[in-house]
Amino acid sequence: MSLRAIIDKSLGDRPAAKGRIRQRQEGAILKAAEKVFARAGYQGATLNEIAETAGVPKPTLHYYFSSKEALYRAVLDNILALWLAETDTLTVDADPAAALEHYVRAKMRLSAERPDASRVFANEILHGAGHIGYFLRSELRELVRDRADVIARWVADGRIAPVDGTHLFFTLWAATQTYADFDSQICAVLGKARQTVADHVRATDHVLTVVMRTCGLPWPRTDVPPTLPEARHTCST
Amino acid sequence: MSLRAIIDKSLGDRPAAKGRIRQRQEGAILKAAEKVFARAGYQGATLNEIAETAGVPKPTLHYYFSSKEALYRAVLDNILALWLAETDTLTVDADPAAALEHYVRAKMRLSAERPDASRVFANEILHGAGHIGYFLRSELRELVRDRADVIARWVADGRIAPVDGTHLFFTLWAATQTYADFDSQICAVLGKARQTVADHVRATDHVLTVVMRTCGLPWPRTDVPPTLPEARHTCST
DNA sequence: TCGGAACCTGACTGTTTGGTCAGATTCCGT
DNA sequence: ACGGAATCTGACCAAACAGTCAGGTTCCGA
Numbered sequence: 001m002s003l004r005a006i007i008d009k010s011l012g013d014r015p016a017a018k019g020r021i022r023q024r025q026e027g028a029i030l031k032a033a034e035k036v037f038a039r040a041g042y043q044g045a046t047l048n049e050i051a052e053t054a055g056v057p058k059p060t061l062h063y064y065f066s067s068k069e070a071l072y073r074a075v076l077d078n079i080l081a082l083w084l085a086e087t088d089t090l091t092v093d094a095d096p097a098a099a100l101e102h103y104v105r106a107k108m109r110l111s112a113e114r115p116d117a118s119r120v121f122a123n124e125i126l127h128g129a130g131h132i133g134y135f136l137r138s139e140l141r142e143l144v145r146d147r148a149d150v151i152a153r154w155v156a157d158g159r160i161a162p163v164d165g166t167h168l169f170f171t172l173w174a175a176t177q178t179y180a181d182f183d184s185q186i187c188a189v190l191g192k193a194r195q196t197v198a199d200h201v202r203a204t205d206h207v208l209t210v211v212m213r214t215c216g217l218p219w220p221r222t223d224v225p226p227t228l229p230e231a232r233h234t235c236s237t
Numbered sequence: 238m239s240l241r242a243i244i245d246k247s248l249g250d251r252p253a254a255k256g257r258i259r260q261r262q263e264g265a266i267l268k269a270a271e272k273v274f275a276r277a278g279y280q281g282a283t284l285n286e287i288a289e290t291a292g293v294p295k296p297t298l299h300y301y302f303s304s305k306e307a308l309y310r311a312v313l314d315n316i317l318a319l320w321l322a323e324t325d326t327l328t329v330d331a332d333p334a335a336a337l338e339h340y341v342r343a344k345m346r347l348s349a350e351r352p353d354a355s356r357v358f359a360n361e362i363l364h365g366a367g368h369i370g371y372f373l374r375s376e377l378r379e380l381v382r383d384r385a386d387v388i389a390r391w392v393a394d395g396r397i398a399p400v401d402g403t404h405l406f407f408t409l410w411a412a413t414q415t416y417a418d419f420d421s422q423i424c425a426v427l428g429k430a431r432q433t434v435a436d437h438v439r440a441t442d443h444v445l446t447v448v449m450r451t452c453g454l455p456w457p458r459t460d461v462p463p464t465l466p467e468a469r470h471t472c473s474t
Numbered sequence: 475t476c477g478g479a480a481c482c483t484g485a486c487t488g489t490t491t492g493g494t495c496a497g498a499t500t501c502c503g504t
Numbered sequence: 505a506c507g508g509a510a511t512c513t514g515a516c517c518a519a520a521c522a523g524t525c526a527g528g529t530t531c532c533g534a
Binding site for chain 2: 044122129164167168190216
Binding site: 475476480481484487488490492493496498499503 | 506507509511514516517518520522523525528530531532533534
């Protein structure tokens with residue numbers, strides 16, 4: 001089953017691919033909603049502000065999304081798909097160092113490029129995950145179980161140092177998402193108005209160091225030529 | 238200057254030690270407010286719910302705290318003091334392994350015993366730290382600078398492996414606080430209704446493993462007898 | 475025990491919020 | 505060019521909210 005199919009199944013399908021106008025408007029509204037929900041949380045966000053940000057009158061919001069709740073769910077839908085991605089490389093047959101590096105870089109990239117998505121997700125979890133509890137308890141739990149098994153195999157085969165795979169994921173998520181979720185704290189401590197690309201590179205290198213040393217893997221990697229420079233990011237807040 | 242004095246100075250002093258009744262009532266209200274703010278965030282929390290939780294009529298809230306904002310600030314005040322604590326052992330002369338273990342355990346204990354405090358703090362940072370930006374940019378920033386210097390000295394003296402002190406704090410905070418802030422996600426992935434004491438022990442051991450290996454320190458420690466069993470925790474959600 | 479201060483609260487208010495609706499306008503297949 | 509469907513919106517509403525206030529009760533030092 002495809003990822004999209006899994007998500008659709010869990011969240012209840014919404015009618016697909018409507019008209020041209022509908023697609024553009026829904027996109028604009030979802031984008032605005034993600035920004036406002038990220039800044040103010042579910043309760044703190046107002047439909048007025050979302051409408052203003054999207055550049056449409058408030059009733060237009062209700063034309064496309066029946067309620068604030070429905071709009072929020074739609075925003076979460078898009079985010080959940082992002083959250084399960086990039087774990088494909090974590091397989092028993094993969095090279096642990098390469099696979100972990102790929103996953104960490106993907107997570108750090110997500111924090112830098114989609115901080116609002118990360119914040120909406122964090123806010124939802126922080127306040128009890130009332131809207132996505134089923135997702136966490138089914139899709140995410142199964143994914144973690146599978147990947148933790150891979151970690152356990154690597155450990156059993158002596159390919160990485162002994163480590164709890166499940167908790168490794170908790171640490172990895174926390175360490176990467178903190179750069180998006182707690183951006184204001186990080187900027188304050190760094191004494192900057194916003195994180196720069198250089199900060200992002202340094203942070204990525206640090207998290208990779210933490211993960212690699214935790215798994216007893218050499219870092220920087222010595223068996224392969226250095227990876228290509230990262231794609232350009234938007235680190236703006 | 239004492240920690241309390243620093244906090245008072247930064248946040249604007251509130252008249253100290255009032256009458257017996259006032260002290261008890263303010264305490265009950267603050268406790269209820271922390272719980273409600275943690276569950277629903279600032280905007281989501283209602284004075285009605287806080288009043289009900291505290292077991293007093295709503296106007297009584299306004300008798301002790303002039304506004305919702307003032308009550309929220311008072312809740313944050315108590316939390317900020319907790320946040321700066323336990324860093325005393327991180328000094329140049331200390332044993333890196335012992336000092337780091339102490340700090341990590343203190344942070345994990347805080348996540349287990351005061352999850353609501355952690356969540357209120359997380360929520361405040363997540364939404365831009367509008368109320369405590371000055372605190373992050375002054376007190377916290379100075380503290381991190383000092384402690385990061387200690388880490389740098391340890392590195393320079395070859396006592397721990399090379400690591401960025403500032404980012405090590407980001408990682409350490411993220412890894413420890415995730416057990417409080419993202420409790421609902423962790424419980425879902427673990428397939429439990431709440432984290433148990435055993436889970437807490439396992440999580441603490443994992444985070445210690447991550448930190449120690451990151452710093453190139455032996456773990457479990459071999460130079461000292463095992464520490465005494467941890468004090469009993471309340472891990473209930 | 476007396477009197478002022480501290481404490482308490484039912485009933486209220488102005489504002490903001492999510493949501494509705496009738497009717498106007500635009501789109502687009504035929 | 506026609507007509508039904510899709511899209512749009514100004515004006516409105518009920519509920520929930522933070523905050524107020526007048527008037528009561530309890531506390532406690534002298």
